[in-house]
Amino acid sequence: MMGDQNPITEERILAILDRVKDPEIPVISLIDLGVVNGIDVSASGAVTVTITPTYTGCPAMDVMKADILTELGNAGIEDVRVELVLAPAWSTDRITEGGKRKLKEYGIAPPETTADIRALKGKAPIVECPQCGSEDTVMLSAFGSTACKALWKCNTCLEPFDQFKCL
Amino acid sequence: MTDQEALHTYALRLADDLLILSHRLGEWCGHGPVLEEDIALTNRALDHLGEARNLLTYAGQVEGKGRDEDDLAYLRKEREYLNVKLVEQENGDYAHTIARSFLFDAYHLPLMEAMLKSKDEQLAAIAGKAVKEATYHLRHSSDWMIRFGDGTDESHQRAQRALNELWTFTGELFVSDEVTSKLVEMGVAPDLGAVKAAFDRTVNEVLAEATLSRPEDGYMATGGRQGMHTERMGFILTEMQYMQRAYPGAEW
Numbered sequence A: 001m002m003g004d005q006n007p008i009t010e011e012r013i014l015a016i017l018d019r020v021k022d023p024e025i026p027v028i029s030l031i032d033l034g035v036v037n038g039i040d041v042s043a044s045g046a047v048t049v050t051i052t053p054t055y056t057g058c059p060a061m062d063v064m065k066a067d068i069l070t071e072l073g074n075a076g077i078e079d080v081r082v083e084l085v086l087a088p089a090w091s092t093d094r095i096t097e098g099g100k101r102k103l104k105e106y107g108i109a110p111p112e113t114t115a116d117i118r119a120l121k122g123k124a125p126i127v128e129c130p131q132c133g134s135e136d137t138v139m140l141s142a143f144g145s146t147a148c149k150a151l152w153k154c155n156t157c158l159e160p161f162d163q164f165k166c167l
Numbered sequence B: 001m002t003d004q005e006a007l008h009t010y011a012l013r014l015a016d017d018l019l020i021l022s023h024r025l026g027e028w029c030g031h032g033p034v035l036e037e038d039i040a041l042t043n044r045a046l047d048h049l050g051e052a053r054n055l056l057t058y059a060g061q062v063e064g065k066g067r068d069e070d071d072l073a074y075l076r077k078e079r080e081y082l083n084v085k086l087v088e089q090e091n092g093d094y095a096h097t098i099a100r101s102f103l104f105d106a107y108h109l110p111l112m113e114a115m116l117k118s119k120d121e122q123l124a125a126i127a128g129k130a131v132k133e134a135t136y137h138l139r140h141s142s143d144w145m146i147r148f149g150d151g152t153d154e155s156h157q158r159a160q161r162a163l164n165e166l167w168t169f170t171g172e173l174f175v176s177d178e179v180t181s182k183l184v185e186m187g188v189a190p191d192l193g194a195v196k197a198a199f200d201r202t203v204n205e206v207l208a209e210a211t212l213s214r215p216e217d218g219y220m221a222t223g224g225r226q227g228m229h230t231e232r233m234g235f236i237l238t239e240m241q242y243m244q245r246a247y248p249g250a251e252w
Helices: A010-017 A060-074 A097-106 B003-026 B035-063 B069-074 B094-115 B121-149 B153-169 B178-185 B192-209 B232-240 B242-246
Strands: A036-041 A047-051 A080-084 A137-141 A149-154 A160-164
Touching (some): A010 A036, A010 A060, A047 A060, A060 A080, A137 B035, B003 B069, B003 B094, B003 B178, B003 B232, B035 B069, B035 B094, B035 B121, B094 B192, B121 B153, B121 B192, B232 B242
Parallel strands (some): A047 A080
Antiparallel strands (some): A137 A149
16 A cells, blocks of 8 residues: 555544434434444455444435445545444444434434333333423424434423434 | 245245335325324334335345345235235225224234344344334324224224224234244244234233224135235235336336
C-alpha cells in the first residue's frame, strides 16, 4: 500500500460510520443506533461491515447499506461489503446513551429498556414528554410515522410526539 | 420427501401466510377508519412483509435452484402458494380485518416463541426478530377485539359475526402433516400441539374480556397448505403479480 499515511483500521471505519446517519432520524448515527454488528478488515484491506435490521421490514436498511458504501468510498475505502445478519437480533437496548439523548433533543422520546418490568407485563410504559419533560403522557397509537415509532401525546403541554418503540 | 424439500416447503408456508396477510392489510392504506389505524395496519403490513422476505429468501436458498425472494413472491402460480385460507379472506369491515389478524396473531406469536429454539439457525434468527414484532401485533389486535366486543351493541355484533365467519379457517393453522412431522422430529419446527394450547389460552382470555363467545369447533376448511385456495386468492395474485407479469424483471 502506497506509503499508507492512513491505514484502514477498524477504529477509522468506526469513526466514518459514526458520520452515517439513520435516513429517517437524521440526528443519530448507525453507531448510536447500534445496528453495526461488526467490522472486519482483511489482510488485503477488504472491509466487511455487518449490520442488523432494526425491524424486519424496515425500508431504511437498503438506504443505510448504500450510505455506508458511499461514506466509506468518500474516504477512499472502496473494497467494502455490507452484510445483513439477523442474529443476534437488534433490540432498542442497543441504542447508545448518546443516541438516546440525541433522540430526545430531536423530539423523539427514547425507548425504555426491555428489562422494564412494565414492558414485560405488557403494560404501557411511563414515557417522558421530550418537549416539556412531563410524565403525564398518553399513547395515541401503538404505530407511528415509521416502523420504529409510536405516537404519543403530552397532557401537560398538549403537544403530540413520537416515541421510539421499545423492542 | 427429503429433509431439504421439507424445509423448503415449510419456509414457504410460513412466508406465504405473512405475504398474503401483508397484502390484505396493505389494501387498507388510505381507507382506514381513523388515521392512527390506517397507519397501524400499514405498519403491520410492512412488518409481515419484512418477515416474509426473509423467509422467501431462505426458502429459495434451501431449494438451491437460484430463485430469489422476488421470483417466489411474484412468479408462482396460485396452486404453488402454501398459505392458510385464513389470511386470504377479504378485509370486510374493520371488525373482520381485526378478528382475522387477532386469530393469526394468537397463533403466530407462540409459533415464533417456540421457533426461537429451532435447530435451524436461520429460522431461529428470523424468529428472534419476528417474536418482538408479533408481541406488538397481538397487543394491537387484542385491544381492538376487547374494545369492539365490550363496546356498543353494534361493534359487539360485528366482532362476533367476524369471529363466527372466520372460525372455520382456524383449524388449518394446527394441522400436522408429513412436512411438519419430519421437521418437528428434527427439532427444526415447533410442535403445533403446544402452539394450539397457547392459541386457546390467548383466545379464551381475550374473548372473555371482550364479552364475546368463542365459536364452536365445527367444519374446518383446509387445503391452503397444499395450494388449494378459496376463490379470493386469484384476485389477490392478479393484483400482486401484475407488474412483474406485465414488465418482467421491472425494478424501481
